[in-house]
Amino acid sequence: MSMSFYTADSLKAELHERGWRLTPQREIILDIFQNLAAGRHLSAEELCELLQKEGHDISLSTIYRTVKLMARMGILRELELAEDHKHYEINQPHHHHHHLICVRCNQTIEFKNDSVLKIGDKTSKKEGYHLLDCQLTIHAVCPACQRSILPV
Amino acid sequence: MSMSFYTADSLKAELHERGWRLTPQREIILDIFQNLAAGRHLSAEELCELLQKEGHDISLSTIYRTVKLMARMGILRELELAEDHKHYEINQPHHHHHHLICVRCNQTIEFKNDSVLKIGDKTSKKEGYHLLDCQLTIHAVCPACQRSILPV
DNA sequence: AATTTAAAAGAGAGTTATTCTCAACAAGCT
């Protein structure tokens, strides 16, 4: 199972294992995600704005590269919500949750379910895979949209 | 729970409920997916090629519109595999399966698990949502990539 | 501490999946 908390040091160690480097940009981005409210996720654009608001000018290229890197390391979860871009959030088993998405209005509800991670663990182990993240995504129609006559 | 099989007639009925129409294009695309081998999925481009091979010239615009429509109706599942485009497959509870994806080489394994659909059912019911589809996606590192020294 | 070297950042161009626009067409009701 993936680690819960990364410090700058543990990130540095893991990067060095692969011949990579800890840069200020990577440290700052990790910090942003770790201080985000539980369950809050960001798109690349949103992360860029948030960084600028905090006085960090990190290029979009670097942001895209970094979130993808961290997702591949298991530090971040890459979410495919209903919008046309990805979202990222910190990957912490304690706050592990899933998403119920309305395909019409895109309203999204987070929910927890302990069995899911167990299934993910069991399945990846069985195939010899090293688990990074598992997500249950439910596509459905919310109560409001069921009622609406509009063919949205 | 969503229906298993759509005929041209049941598709027509469901479209008409919403003031929509059954067109030859929609009928042909439904037919393609229903005759696809179990578990086989197509991207919009692949679907376009397959249609052409069978002598049906349906524009890419229509293909994109149709698969999205059918996904929103619960007829198709919209899959986010590791590639940079979506895949679609027929949504049949009997053949309901999930995906284990290697984040490094993108190799994907399909697996079944009966609990997942139950969780999806229970969760959507609890929130008053009408279930269309639920997918468990596991991101992991495959055995080969764990062994490889290359930092892919 | 200075040197070295290869990874990473930044800037902006490039790519590509997907959506949008709008005129022409046609499904299905009357």
Next chain:
DNA sequence: AGCTTGTTGAGAATAACTCTCTTTTAAATT
């Protein structure tokens, strides 16, 4: 048969993301 309005097709437009290439810099080595 005619009418209404949803749908198609063609291509332009959009936007998320990646790539390229030069400059910078982390960090290992001396």
